[in-house]
Amino acid sequence: MNASASSSPAPRRAGPIRIAITTGEPAGVGPELTAAALAGASAHWPDAQFVVLGDSALLEARAKAASVDWAAVLAHQPVQVEHVALATPAKPGKLDAANGRYVLALLDRAIDGALAGEFDAIVTAPLQKSTINDAGVPFTGHTEYLAERTHTRRVVMMLAGTGARPLRVALATTHLPLKDVSAALTVEGLVETLGIIDHDLRHHFGVRLPRILVTGLNPHAGENGYLGREEIDTISPALAAASAQGIDARGPYPADTLFQPRYLKDADCVLAMFHDQGLPVLKYATFGEGINVTLGLPIVRTSVDHGTALDLAGTGRADAGSLIAALDTAVSMARHRRAI
Template sequence: MTIPISIAITTGEPAGIGPELTAEVFACGTSRWHHEICFTVFGDRRLLIERAEQIGVDSTIWSTGVGRNIVLRDVPLSVPSVAGVLDAANGRYVLTMLDAAIDGALDGMFHAIVTAPLQKSIINDAGMLFTGHTEYLAQRTGASRVVMMLSGTGKQPLRVALATTHLSLRDVPDALSIDGLVDTLAIIDRDLRTRFCIASPRILVTGLNPHAGENGYLGREEIEVITPAVQRSYASGIQVRGPYPADTLFHPRYLRDAECVLVMYHDQGLPVLKFSTFGKSINITLGLPIVRTSVDHGTALDLAGTGRADCGSLIAAIEAAISMAFAIGGHASHCT
């Protein structure tokens, strides 16, 4: 007997667009996905009903709390939430959902978790140090190193992985090391093989400085850190090349020969990816003992409650989570 693939979904910041995107995606049930896939949605029941009604989609599934292959795990808000209006009192609510999904995945209840966007500032305002989903997932799962990767969709998607994530630009050079980049490249190579079924991933690496340092005239990180890391990784069997100037690397002529580009900092590569695929790309955390995907956008407070937010990225994140869960061959102990 085949045990269904089980996906957990956290609805994110209650004042943002996460709850209504979830409501829209599941307004027609789960018919867009195979019948052997089941979903557990974490969120406040009344909030999901309210947002569904605000944007004009069916709220029945949230009223009953159960439907075909979908279960609502009701997590009560600390205080009522108004679309577009942040309230630090709900900071703990967001982490409660996330913790429950993570624990379920670690226990084998879920094959993957999909996270709607949250508001980092609100969690910090609530008195909890929080730098982002990626870092929090690493801490909660005990992962020694994780890698944020954004990916487009389609047959040859653009994938951009980050050597550093949510850091001030002035802190980036000090955060780069040979060992760190070697570990990052190993994680990218392993997860592209095991979770994306790419037999021999080809990875391109950017430099840190303009023109990849111009042979040391514009910085020595390429000479002293990035090149040695690329060479060591290549010697270990990883198909990696670089460092290349970031301003010319993102050209179809080069990208067609690679499955992933590793950039040195957040805004070096993500603007390129989001310009070309925004609203349809996804965020994936590599290096975790669990599968986690997310959307490519933030909480969009200005759109919350209007019905104008596009659920394309959430659908893509769910589909990627399902694909990765099948790739690693996991089986949940139960669906709810």
Template sequence: MSDTDLPVLALTTGEPAGIGPELAVVMARDMPTSARVVAVGDPALLEDRARAVGCDVTVLALAPGETPPVPRAGVLPVWPVALRAPCRPGELEARNAAYVLETLGRAVAACQAGEAAGMVTAPLHKGVIIEAGHADFRGHTEYLRDACGVDEVVMMLATDPALHAMSSTWHGETALRVALATTHLPLREVGDAVTGPRLTRILRILDAELRHRFGVLSPRILVCGLNPHAGEGGHLGREELDVIIPTLEALRAEGLTLDGPLPADTLFTPHHLARADAVLAMYHDQGLPVLKYAGFGRAANITLGLPWVRTSVDHGTALDLAGCGSADPGSLITAVSLAIEMVQRGA
């Protein structure tokens, strides 16, 4: 593959007051050579943040239609988007919510036009976007679903397999992958959202993407119950009996390999995970605390079911660290590396 044939990834730089901009410039010091990574954001902001954290990186603003250059360590190409208001590290500014949404829109447009094969996203701040007047905003995952006009997407986080040989807290040999049946919902709304049609769509997408983007020939998926002890035969809730079990039986008849519903408090043990390619948790805080304990800072967030690859970091905006030079780029590096692998495997 020639340098000009390398895939392009759009990297949105996230909330400008957070650590996203500096993570982008720090990562550019050792820019991956197997893809052309183009940041989406304000070039002046990125230059300011590079100076603030003592990072010697050249920010290269691209003109409309300009071909992204071959990757070089210490050079960060940028598709420019202008801040709406001055920005100080750690201080949210509601007027810049529109800037954050424009960076997302620019990355989506690049993927739709074939300018980019996928996108990687630095963290944004949901609260300031909602407070700026976008009351329905729930996060990257839901935004991308709606922007692409697809009925369903799946949020999945995956740890970096390289961690596991070094970690005393994790006993597996492969990446831990945890997908979610529901994403950013208040807990009291989760039970009503766990329906047969939703689970069917999500498990079909998860099975298909594990095959297509991760090279798993016959995926085995472990499915959590919703209630404690997976409902204890209906004594602690009937969602398992009325919804989850019938859905899994129907999907097994289609050829999917599904175990469950299993109690979440025992599913996340080496005995079960050793034979799993992914776990489907019923809600955000059922599955993600375990994954982040296993690999926080070296895991990536993935949106499955889109027409292109999208990965993201496993952490938030860390306003308290912004501009200090102490933010760890490990998760962003994992997200970029995983996006490259997924693009190459799915090509």
């Protein structure tokens, strides 16, 4: 476990890899994508079992909308449903604050099970933050909630594509107004973030010697101080400190030129300074097949790289590619974790 987590790592399980899936916002595409992704579970993941957390009737209805024979999936695939009742019936595309606490109940059940060693990993379908906030629960996002519930002081959001050499982009800050980013960047925080990335790439992704490329904050990486001093006063000292700890982190590089194949070909991850500096590039390159991974937790968590797609809910037109990739990654991370 990295130094940022105050809770103990989840116990290791024996037997088949067991993955909990939270089906997310009931008015969104999460339930039907779950059904579609699991239709061929035994062929895709022969060593895994899946526990779907959600309302049974909702899952059956949305599976039908996605042209999935849900009864056949439950009968012939390594899939079971743990029923959690909706607070009120859910209509596709129609948000209802009454179900905000239902969404949190799914997430809490998955987290508690993972911490207890019941699940090797959790995979989260998209939720709607506004629904939870409208239910009277202050909520910033999955990443922050997972950190709070697992008593982890610092976590790192990383989005990734799939493939033989996937593009991975981690964030030094997450859901902050742009005006607050500079003040949130510290030498200590960046060193800790780099340590988390290095640790998890080694232990959960099987990268033997991770190489991390780091962006600057300002245009042209500060232009030697003429366009800002964060690169000189904060980022460069953090890179020096990380290097002294044996972490191969390089930069700071101008973000507008870093995302080119000639720079990325030998990189295992890019650390961007803020949300919209790194993620537009990642999503442009991988949307529909990208995933979200929370690094630094005592448990394994992956998710899709898209939102609730309320306009597609119940239509059967939503693409399950990102959820399938998230399940792939969760199973792979669980395998690496067991091998440690």
